[in-house]
Amino acid sequence: MVPKNATTAPDTSQGPAPAIPTLGNTLGAFLVGTYLGLILYGMIIYQAYNYFRMYPDDLRLVKIWVIVILLVETVHTVMCWHSCYYYLVSNYFRPDILQYSVWSMNMLPLIASTGIGVSQGFFARRVYLINPKYRILVAISILLTVVAFGLSAAATSMGFILNVYTKFSRVEWLDSAALAAALLADSLTTAVLIIALKRSRTGIKRICNVVALGFSVAQPDNMIIFGVSIVATKVYGNSLLAVLNTRRDLAETCNSGTAPQVAPPPISLNRMGTASRRTGAAGLWNAPQVSIISGQQPHHRAPRG
Numbered sequence: 001m002v003p004k005n006a007t008t009a010p011d012t013s014q015g016p017a018p019a020i021p022t023l024g025n026t027l028g029a030f031l032v033g034t035y036l037g038l039i040l041y042g043m044i045i046y047q048a049y050n051y052f053r054m055y056p057d058d059l060r061l062v063k064i065w066v067i068v069i070l071l072v073e074t075v076h077t078v079m080c081w082h083s084c085y086y087y088l089v090s091n092y093f094r095p096d097i098l099q100y101s102v103w104s105m106n107m108l109p110l111i112a113s114t115g116i117g118v119s120q121g122f123f124a125r126r127v128y129l130i131n132p133k134y135r136i137l138v139a140i141s142i143l144l145t146v147v148a149f150g151l152s153a154a155a156t157s158m159g160f161i162l163n164v165y166t167k168f169s170r171v172e173w174l175d176s177a178a179l180a181a182a183l184l185a186d187s188l189t190t191a192v193l194i195i196a197l198k199r200s201r202t203g204i205k206r207i208c209n210v211v212a213l214g215f216s217v218a219q220p221d222n223m224i225i226f227g228v229s230i231v232a233t234k235v236y237g238n239s240l241l242a243v244l245n246t247r248r249d250l251a252e253t254c255n256s257g258t259a260p261q262v263a264p265p266p267i268s269l270n271r272m273g274t275a276s277r278r279t280g281a282a283g284l285w286n287a288p289q290v291s292i293i294s295g296q297q298p299h300h301r302a303p304r305g
Helices: 027-054 060-090 095-099 103-130 132-162 165-197 204-218 224-245 247-256 274-283
Strands: none
Touching: 027 060, 027 224, 060 103, 060 224, 095 165, 103 132, 103 165, 103 224, 132 165, 165 224, 224 247
């Protein structure tokens, strides 16, 4: 007896079943990207938990930033889940469905761009706090991020309009341009941070963007770009939380003398205290707080935002 809710094989009495599209570089690539994205999403949850446990006194703005990135990454993960379940479970016996896009997959470019934009905004703010003289470069980075978001929104809209994957080749340039804009924004922000802090940073985010951009240009007729983009989006969120969670450890390392200490910029006082708060916040990013009262031992304080 077949259960009432069982999915039956398609009726081939009227003719042969539709040809099954190649799955290795389409849904296979998307599924592998989803698997890797789930691992990185678990790291995001763990890092978010550690952040709220270790830095309860951080600025409210920074806490909101963490909550937003956590929500965006959660929605992005759910969309990936739904896409995989829709194609590989709900419509397992309907290979013709593979030709059509589903709403959750159409939403992925927009959601991914939102997560990248939130992370890029965080690092752009950090650059500005370190030294306001970089405000022009910060503005360019933000502009590129906005451009990437607009292109991703256009790609999402075209996904709903076209609805058939074979037609997506005509608008594939939208994804490529969005990836290029995000790559330029990240490279600009990273370069400024390296110059300002005189220390190297890992380029994992840029590597993921370069790989995704390469597949988007070289092989626009498959879903490898989706798989790489899933990983890249999760790397951005992890990078933001890693910066926040390593402040205390880096301060202790610098104070112990085992690593070169990054000196905070001088703090100037004025009537309103604006410059003091700005430069003070920049110095609190990765530098230990040392008391200057005579005879008092140095102490550590968790940096805020």
